[in-house]
Amino acid sequence: MNGSVAGQAAGATGEFAGRQRRQRLLDLGFKSLTQASATLVLACMAGILLSLLVRSWPSLQRFGAGFLWSSQWDPVTEEFGAAAAIFGSIVSTVIAMALAVPLGLAIALFLVELAPRPVSRLVSYAIELLAAIPSIIYGMWGLFVFAPFMGSHIEPALQSWLGFLPLFRGPPIGIGMLSAGVILALMILPFVSAVMRDVFGMVPAVLKEAAYGMGSTTWEVTRKVTVPFAVQGLVGAGFLGLARAIGETMAVTFVIGNSQSISASLFAPANTIPSTLANEFTEATTPLYLSALVELGLVLFLITFLIQLAAQFWLGRLARGRR
Amino acid sequence: MSDTPIPISTTLRSPAAAETAPRSASEAAPASKISVRDLSFFYGEHQALYHNDVEIAPSTVTAIIGPSGCGKSTHIRAYNRIFELYGKDRATGAVLLDGENVLGPDVDVIELRRKVGMIFQKPTVFPQSVFENVAYGLRIHFRLSRAEMAERVEKALRAAALWDEVRDKLSQPGAALSGGQQQRLCMARALAVEPEVLLMDEPTSAIDPVATAKIEDTVQDLKASYTIVIVTHNMQQAARISDYTAFFYGGRVVEFGPTRQIFTKPNQRQTEDYITGRFG
Numbered sequence: 001m002n003g004s005v006a007g008q009a010a011g012a013t014g015e016f017a018g019r020q021r022r023q024r025l026l027d028l029g030f031k032s033l034t035q036a037s038a039t040l041v042l043a044c045m046a047g048i049l050l051s052l053l054v055r056s057w058p059s060l061q062r063f064g065a066g067f068l069w070s071s072q073w074d075p076v077t078e079e080f081g082a083a084a085a086i087f088g089s090i091v092s093t094v095i096a097m098a099l100a101v102p103l104g105l106a107i108a109l110f111l112v113e114l115a116p117r118p119v120s121r122l123v124s125y126a127i128e129l130l131a132a133i134p135s136i137i138y139g140m141w142g143l144f145v146f147a148p149f150m151g152s153h154i155e156p157a158l159q160s161w162l163g164f165l166p167l168f169r170g171p172p173i174g175i176g177m178l179s180a181g182v183i184l185a186l187m188i189l190p191f192v193s194a195v196m197r198d199v200f201g202m203v204p205a206v207l208k209e210a211a212y213g214m215g216s217t218t219w220e221v222t223r224k225v226t227v228p229f230a231v232q233g234l235v236g237a238g239f240l241g242l243a244r245a246i247g248e249t250m251a252v253t254f255v256i257g258n259s260q261s262i263s264a265s266l267f268a269p270a271n272t273i274p275s276t277l278a279n280e281f282t283e284a285t286t287p288l289y290l291s292a293l294v295e296l297g298l299v300l301f302l303i304t305f306l307i308q309l310a311a312q313f314w315l316g317r318l319a320r321g322r323r
Numbered sequence: 324m325s326d327t328p329i330p331i332s333t334t335l336r337s338p339a340a341a342e343t344a345p346r347s348a349s350e351a352a353p354a355s356k357i358s359v360r361d362l363s364f365f366y367g368e369h370q371a372l373y374h375n376d377v378e379i380a381p382s383t384v385t386a387i388i389g390p391s392g393c394g395k396s397t398h399i400r401a402y403n404r405i406f407e408l409y410g411k412d413r414a415t416g417a418v419l420l421d422g423e424n425v426l427g428p429d430v431d432v433i434e435l436r437r438k439v440g441m442i443f444q445k446p447t448v449f450p451q452s453v454f455e456n457v458a459y460g461l462r463i464h465f466r467l468s469r470a471e472m473a474e475r476v477e478k479a480l481r482a483a484a485l486w487d488e489v490r491d492k493l494s495q496p497g498a499a500l501s502g503g504q505q506q507r508l509c510m511a512r513a514l515a516v517e518p519e520v521l522l523m524d525e526p527t528s529a530i531d532p533v534a535t536a537k538i539e540d541t542v543q544d545l546k547a548s549y550t551i552v553i554v555t556h557n558m559q560q561a562a563r564i565s566d567y568t569a570f571f572y573g574g575r576v577v578e579f580g581p582t583r584q585i586f587t588k589p590n591q592r593q594t595e596d597y598i599t600g601r602f603g
Binding site: 116117204206207208209210211212213214215216217220224225228229231 | 403408
């Protein structure tokens with residue numbers, strides 16, 4: 001196209017105008033296409049929120065704000081409150097985060113800073129495989145292998161050491177809040193550690209060299225340079241894990257015991273929002289029951305949304321603090 | 324040592340005239356701070372340095388010049404054993420610091436790196452405040468009171484000619500400074516632990532000319548107390564600030580001698596071709 005010689009200048013000018021028009025059209029088409037795709041996401045969000053609101057309307061009208069803090073969940077008398085499920089969701093997620101974040105941090109640091117290359121690669125593959133296991137498998141393994149093990153070994157041990165805390169009282173049956181939290185931790189661990197590994201991988205080599213060049217040990221470099229430099233990404237990794245943990249359904253449903261009750265003991269059976277939904281949708285025979293379940297879904301939606309907002313706010317503040 | 328800068332532009336235009344420049348007897352090598360003996364270096368299987376021999380006198384600035392990929396950086400990265408961060412790399416031969424081989428097995432690498440500070444191509448400010456950046460090495464190597472710490476930090480910032488610019492910004496993040504200030508902050512950080520040798524790996528290549536001039540001035544001021552080795556792409560810079568110059572090519576030390584001689588009357592054809600811009 002650019003090969004046209006001077007003699008064809010007049011023709012070339014017309015051709016140029018035409019080409020310009022075509023390009024402008026093409027650009028416009030491309031812009032519209034991408035815009036439509038982006039709009040689709042917003043439309044989905046709005047649609048989901050709207051249908052949740054409409055479907056949960058009977059329950060919203062009947063129970064009002066009390067839905068959030070009543071722990072009464074009785075399909076027979078049609079009294080519904082979400083407190084137990086919300087409590088269970090939050091506590092199991094907190095347990096998962098408390099275990100997975102430090103462990104993920106340690107794994108990521110080992111892989112990036114300490115492990116020899118072949119070991120690092122092998123463990124990285126294993127972590128990615130772990131992330132690919134469907135959650136139902138975690139659930140079945142949790143029910144048949146892990147929960148009995150918790151009941152026979154871990155929980156009695158915790159009870160004998162820390163039994164003075166109300167957290168570790170009650171019968172150690174293995175099925176309950178603690179097992180659900182640990183299973184959740186195992187499930188988000190691959191995620192958290194893989195993202196943290198990538199975050200550490202992005203710390204410039206020359207920055208670490210400079211720190212080592214000052215005569216630092218690996219521990220000093222990690223504590224004072226690598227981690228502070230990567231903190232934003234690390235928090236992001238934590239929130240990714242959090243978002244996954246709070247919405248996780250199958251594995252939790254298998255091991256948490258599915259009891260709509262709030263107990264101080266981590267050994268006691270409990271429930272989360274997603275596991276309540278998974279368990280009870282098939283049994284929801286009355287419109288109000290169904291509506292209450294949808295309202296639970298709405299609550300989960302809003303909790304997740306709030307976590308995202310908090311994450312954005314936190315990351316924004318960190319970014320401002322850095323500059 | 325000659326204090327007057329060498330007018331490189333004239334020498335570059337007329338190398339023939341330079342041949343008549345007298346070689347001063349005072350430019351004979353004094354006792355060495357660093358003696359590099361038969362240093363070879365390998366990145367895994369690939370050999371990057373071949374039998375380097377360099378003698379670096381105390382309280383001098385030695386420039387290492389040569390085309391990209393000739394092993395300049397690799398060479399000085401052996402002095403503080405920073406190459407060891409990457410498993411497969413290894414050095415053979417000896418780098419004697421005050422007569423002691425730093426490549427030996429019993430060397431305390433942490434103390435070595437306190438004595439041999441390093442400045443990199445890009446500023447490597449740590450994600451901390453200005454003050455904490457300078458205090459970084461002090462906290463690692465010394466146990467100081469708050470007052471002593473503040474004193475040493477100020478002294479280091481003054482040595483790097485940065486104190487007047489940051490005295491009101493000590494608690495701000497180091498990354499908030501300009502590029503040139505960041506590089507001098509890194510110099511202050513290195514100077515704070517009172518090293519004996521300062522290695523500078525193209526310290527001004529990512530910095531504007533004004534900031535470069537400040538760093539060059541600082542190097543001149545520091546020369547009295549430190550032995551400085553500077554890798555540079557910029558031959559004018561080498562001519563301006565160094566007392567000795569080593570010309571590297573293909574991982575070998577082609578020529579090493581007083582800067583005046585290297586730039587006016589090089590013994591090797593390759594050196595002359597390089598400094599007159601015929602290649603590289």
